[in-house]
Amino acid sequence: MKPGLQFRLNQQLTLTPQLQQAIRLLQLSQLELEAELRQIAEGNPLLEFAEDAESEAESETEAFDAPEFPLRDEAPAKASKEEDNATAPAEDLTPDWDDDRFQGEAGDYGGASSRGAGGDDDGLEPQNAAPESLQQHLEWQLNLSQFSPRDHAIAMAIIHALDEDGYLRDGVEAVASALPAELGASGEAIESVRQRVQRFDPTGIASLDLRDCLACQLSQFSSDTPHRALALRVVNDELELLARNDIARIARKLKAAEDEVAAAAALIRTLDPRPGAALDATPVEYVAPDVYARRENGRWKVSLNPDAQPRLGLNQHYCSLIARARGDDATWMKGQLQEARWLLKSLQSRAETLTKVAEAIVRRQSAFLDYGPEAMHPLVLREVAEEVGMHESTISRVTTRKYMHTPRGTFELKHFFSSGVATEDGGSASATAIQAMLRKLIGAEDARRPLSDQALAEELHRRGIQVARRTVAKYREALRIPSSSERVRAG
Numbered sequence: 001m002k003p004g005l006q007f008r009l010n011q012q013l014t015l016t017p018q019l020q021q022a023i024r025l026l027q028l029s030q031l032e033l034e035a036e037l038r039q040i041a042e043g044n045p046l047l048e049f050a051e052d053a054e055s056e057a058e059s060e061t062e063a064f065d066a067p068e069f070p071l072r073d074e075a076p077a078k079a080s081k082e083e084d085n086a087t088a089p090a091e092d093l094t095p096d097w098d099d100d101r102f103q104g105e106a107g108d109y110g111g112a113s114s115r116g117a118g119g120d121d122d123g124l125e126p127q128n129a130a131p132e133s134l135q136q137h138l139e140w141q142l143n144l145s146q147f148s149p150r151d152h153a154i155a156m157a158i159i160h161a162l163d164e165d166g167y168l169r170d171g172v173e174a175v176a177s178a179l180p181a182e183l184g185a186s187g188e189a190i191e192s193v194r195q196r197v198q199r200f201d202p203t204g205i206a207s208l209d210l211r212d213c214l215a216c217q218l219s220q221f222s223s224d225t226p227h228r229a230l231a232l233r234v235v236n237d238e239l240e241l242l243a244r245n246d247i248a249r250i251a252r253k254l255k256a257a258e259d260e261v262a263a264a265a266a267l268i269r270t271l272d273p274r275p276g277a278a279l280d281a282t283p284v285e286y287v288a289p290d291v292y293a294r295r296e297n298g299r300w301k302v303s304l305n306p307d308a309q310p311r312l313g314l315n316q317h318y319c320s321l322i323a324r325a326r327g328d329d330a331t332w333m334k335g336q337l338q339e340a341r342w343l344l345k346s347l348q349s350r351a352e353t354l355t356k357v358a359e360a361i362v363r364r365q366s367a368f369l370d371y372g373p374e375a376m377h378p379l380v381l382r383e384v385a386e387e388v389g390m391h392e393s394t395i396s397r398v399t400t401r402k403y404m405h406t407p408r409g410t411f412e413l414k415h416f417f418s419s420g421v422a423t424e425d426g427g428s429a430s431a432t433a434i435q436a437m438l439r440k441l442i443g444a445e446d447a448r449r450p451l452s453d454q455a456l457a458e459e460l461h462r463r464g465i466q467v468a469r470r471t472v473a474k475y476r477e478a479l480r481i482p483s484s485s486e487r488v489r490a491g
Helices: 017-026 030-043 050-065 075-079 110-118 134-143 149-159 171-178 187-197 210-219 228-237 239-243 247-254 258-269 275-279 316-321 328-364 366-371 381-388 392-398 431-443 453-462 469-478
Strands: 047-049 291-296 299-304 312-314 403-406 409-412 420-422 428-430
Touching: 017 030, 017 328, 017 392, 030 047, 134 149, 134 275, 149 171, 149 187, 171 187, 210 228, 210 239, 210 258, 228 239, 228 247, 228 258, 239 247, 247 258, 291 328, 299 328, 312 328, 316 328, 328 366, 328 381, 328 392, 381 392, 420 431, 428 431, 431 453, 431 469, 453 469
Parallel strands: 291 403
Antiparallel strands: 047 312, 291 299, 403 409, 420 428
C-alpha cells in the first residue's frame, strides 16, 4: 500500500488547566488547601494572604509612628532650664531616658533586648516539644540502669524489636539473630535481660504475649494485695475463660468462690494490656469543621466556617505596577494576574459547591440532627448529585475529609451516606440507624443472658426491619461488640 494523507474531523473533551486546578482544590482538605495556597502564593507576587497584608501595614504604621529622638544639639535647651548647671558636662547632655515619651506599654526600649535575651516575653510563640517515643523512653531508663556492656547491647536489641503495643512479638529468637555473633549471647542470657526490661516503666513492656504481660504487672503488686494470688492463677491458667467472662466456670475449675473470682477479675481489669500504647509518638490530628449546621427559627441552616476559608486576595501594590510595566515584565505580570484571578475564582467555586452539598445533606438528614443516629435515612452519592446538578465524582471529592459541626458532634460529610435495608412497609432503613438500634438493644440486654445474633435479627424483624443474621453479625463486628458468648456476665 502506498502512504497517503487523510483528513479526519472529530471532537474531544479536554480539561483546561484552570478546570484541573479547580478539581484539585475541591478534593483537598483544609490543611492541604492551606499548604497548597501557600506554595502558589510564594511563586505569584500578585497573591497575598490577608494576615500577611495586615502585618505589613502594621509594620509600616509603627515605622511612621516611631518616636523621634532629640538631637544632641537640642539637649542643652533642657539643661539651660537649670541655671545652677549652666556648664553641664557632656554626659549630662544626653536625652533623658526616664522621660515618659520613651516608655511604652512593655517598658523602655532598652528592656526589649533584655527580655529577648532571657525574659519570658521573648516574642516567640511557645513550641511543643517533640513527643517522646517508646524506644527513647526505654533507652533513657536503660542508660540509668546497671547493665554490663553485653547486656546493654542485648537490651538495646530488645527495645528496638518491640511493636507499637510494647510486645516482643517475634520472640527471643529474633533478638538473638539480630545480635552479632561475637557477642556470644545465649537464649538464657537474652531471656534474663528481657525480664529485667519488663520491669521498666511502663511495667510489662517487652512481654511475649498477653498472659506474660498481665502476670508481670501482677507480680509488681505487693504480696499482701487482696486477690493477687488468685488473679495470677486466673491469668496463668484460665485467661481464655476470663476473656469470655465466664466467672462461674473459672470458679469451678479453680475451686474458689465466685465472688472471689469476680474480685480477682476486677483486679486484672485494672492492668494495661497494651503498655506501649501510652507512649505512642504519633501526633494527634485535630479536626476543624468546614461547615456549621445550626437550627434557627425551626429550620436547619448551613454556613461555612469563616476561620476555615483561606483569606487570599490580590496584592494591590503589584497590580498597580502592571500599567507601568513594559515589555516582557508586563507580559509576565499580566499572566500572573490572570492565574491569580483563576485561583480566586476556583476558591469561590469550591466554597459554593461545599455549601450546596452540605445543604443537600442537611435537608436529607434533618431527622438525624433532630432525633439521633436511629433516625438516619439511607443516602447515596447519586441522590445528592441529582439534587445539586453535579456528577457523583464531584460529590465524592467534596465530601472527602470535609467536616460538619452539628449539635450532635462533628462528622465527616461521608458519615451521612449509608446503604439501606428494606423494611416491611416498603421503605428502607440506613445501616447507621440499624447499628444504633443494635447498640441500644445490646446495652439493655440481660447480662446473664445476652442476645445472640439470631435473637437480635428477630427483634429487628419485629420492628419492621428485614435483616439477616449474618448482616447483624457484620454490623456488630463493625461496632466492635463481642459475640453473645463473650458478653455473658456473672450476676
